[in-house]
Amino acid sequence: MHFLAVSFGFKDLIDILLVATILYEVYRLLRKSGASNLFWGILAFIVVWFLVSFVFDLDLTGALFDRIISVGAIALIVIFQEEIRSFINRLGARFSSLALFKRRNEDETASRQQVLEITQACRHMASTKTGALIVLPEADDLKDIIETGERLDAIVSARLIENIFFKNTPLHDGALIIRDGKLVAAACILPVSHNQSIPQHYGLRHRAALGLAEKSDATCIVVSEETGHISVAKNGTIREVKEDDLFLVLHSTSTPAGTD
Numbered sequence: 001m002h003f004l005a006v007s008f009g010f011k012d013l014i015d016i017l018l019v020a021t022i023l024y025e026v027y028r029l030l031r032k033s034g035a036s037n038l039f040w041g042i043l044a045f046i047v048v049w050f051l052v053s054f055v056f057d058l059d060l061t062g063a064l065f066d067r068i069i070s071v072g073a074i075a076l077i078v079i080f081q082e083e084i085r086s087f088i089n090r091l092g093a094r095f096s097s098l099a100l101f102k103r104r105n106e107d108e109t110a111s112r113q114q115v116l117e118i119t120q121a122c123r124h125m126a127s128t129k130t131g132a133l134i135v136l137p138e139a140d141d142l143k144d145i146i147e148t149g150e151r152l153d154a155i156v157s158a159r160l161i162e163n164i165f166f167k168n169t170p171l172h173d174g175a176l177i178i179r180d181g182k183l184v185a186a187a188c189i190l191p192v193s194h195n196q197s198i199p200q201h202y203g204l205r206h207r208a209a210l211g212l213a214e215k216s217d218a219t220c221i222v223v224s225e226e227t228g229h230i231s232v233a234k235n236g237t238i239r240e241v242k243e244d245d246l247f248l249v250l251h252s253t254s255t256p257a258g259t260d
Contacts, residue, residue: 045069112251114156114181119247121161122223122230126243131225132165133175133205135188136250140216146177149188156181165223175208175220191215201226202238209233219250 023043049069053062118134125132135142150171154160156178164186165172174187192204193211202210209220213233220233231240232249241249 114178115247115250117156117158118161118178118221118250121158122221122246123243124158124162125165125223126228126230129225129228130162130165130167130223131172131205132161132221132223133190133209134161134221135175135177135190135209135212136219136221137177137179138217138219140218142177142216142218145175145188145190145212146185149174149177149185151185152183154183156183175212190220198238202231206231206233206238210236210238213238221246221250 026042046069049062049065052058052065118136122132122134124130135145160183161176163169164176164183171186175190176186177184177188190208191211192207193214195210195214198207198210203224203226205222205224209222209231210233212218213220214236217235220238222231222233222238223229224231229240230243230246231238232246
């Protein structure tokens with residue numbers, strides 16, 4: 001084994017930062033899927049592979065590790081294809097917003113009115129302890145989710161939202177998708193989160209909201225049937241919000257979404 005004197009320059013710094021960013025994004029991806037231990041296992045494997053191939057220069061062992069990494073990379077892509085697709089979709093949306101400068105001001109009035117209607121409905125359902133699950137997509141179109149429910153294509157209205165979630169009505173189970181100022185579909189089925197750190201008092205609606213928030217950029221609103229409390233799930237996290245704060249939370253996250 002021999003050591004070489006290596007000069008360190010700006011190019012090397014950029015290289016290190018890029019690798020660190022990739023590893024961090026992979027960690028976030030696996031953590032949202034409840035597989036953070038898998039990340040540390042992969043990282044340990046990469047370190048051992050680096051030592052074997054580049055430090056100790058073991059040709060046979062290095063070749064074996066190369067093959068394992070090639071097959072393992074394909075396996076990870078297959079296993080986490082949904083999460084990777086969601087990540088790339090969000091990355092593309094960010095670049096798109098930087099390149100095209102989304103015209104939020106043009107839709108400000110319509111967006112504000114939509115948030116007002118949703119907030120009013122949630123407040124009333126919270127006071128009557130009417131369970132509800134509302135989804136507000138952003139860049140992700142959620143076509144697969146929409147197809148699991150009943151199409152509505154109705155104008156956003158507080159009364160109509162309350163009607164949909166009124167107990168024992170045909171559409172009260174499942175999620176309501178709201179996009180582009182319309183109630184797109186109701187009784188939609190969402191993926192349930194398997195995150196072990198979710199508080200025990202959270203029910204199926206909360207787990208479904210968090211499950212979608214882990215896999216997409218959507219904002220999910222939950223009204224608890226047991227307590228009447230309102231929760232908002234976004235970016236893989238869920239938290240309770242006060243009724244008076246709901247409008248501000250939704251208004252700060254509302255953006256014009258794509259068409260179906």
